Amino acid sequence: MTFAFPVVPRYSEIDQQGVVFFGHYLTWCDEAFTAFQASVGYPYPEMIADGVDIQIVHASLDYGSSVHWGDLVELVVENEKVGTTSLTSRVSVRRRSRSDEGWSDAVTVQLVHVCVDASAFTKVPVPPRLVEGLAAARA
Template identity: 45%
Template structure:
């Protein structure tokens, strides 16, 4: 299980009404992804030296707003594993209240072309999916 990523909402992340601007949810998912990959025993620098994961697609679904002064927590979990891809769900919360769910699909690449996950990486991703 990955350690959740957490941060206070900074003033710069908000609009004039004190509501978090939508692009910051993607930044927070990216921050949480580093912890998630590392929790699988795949630190980003080591993983990217072997296969270069890139974000192929992102979706965001909001339920409520995070605001200036809140502290957000982001949990990550694998949702789907393909031959060259993995979809990870990032749930952004303030306390127990879900604000947004971000889904990023990462594709393993080599030389700019999609490539199957190395066997040991696939095993770790499969274990994360099963634990999920």
């Protein structure tokens, strides 16, 4: 299953260089991951109700090209690895200018989330429901 989350770069997200300010990519990734999580059958509010939360403990961004105001953008989210208490995801920020024909990868982001108790914020295992949803998405 390929999960793509559309984003419309807003004028306020563009910096003085005429491209998306780097911090906004992480906001987009957070929104895309939350939608991805819902798409695999375990929406974030349900996970919280089950007493589990997730926190980003690592994020890395590799830039290939810039995203400009007016570009068409989609974030493709893929699960790379599920550990005991963590999961690693790859988010490809793809862009297409209104004058171009094809999509190109602009930024590649790697995110590592750790599952924690929603009250105590201590590590807990990745919930089975999330593990199963992610496994089904890979199939």
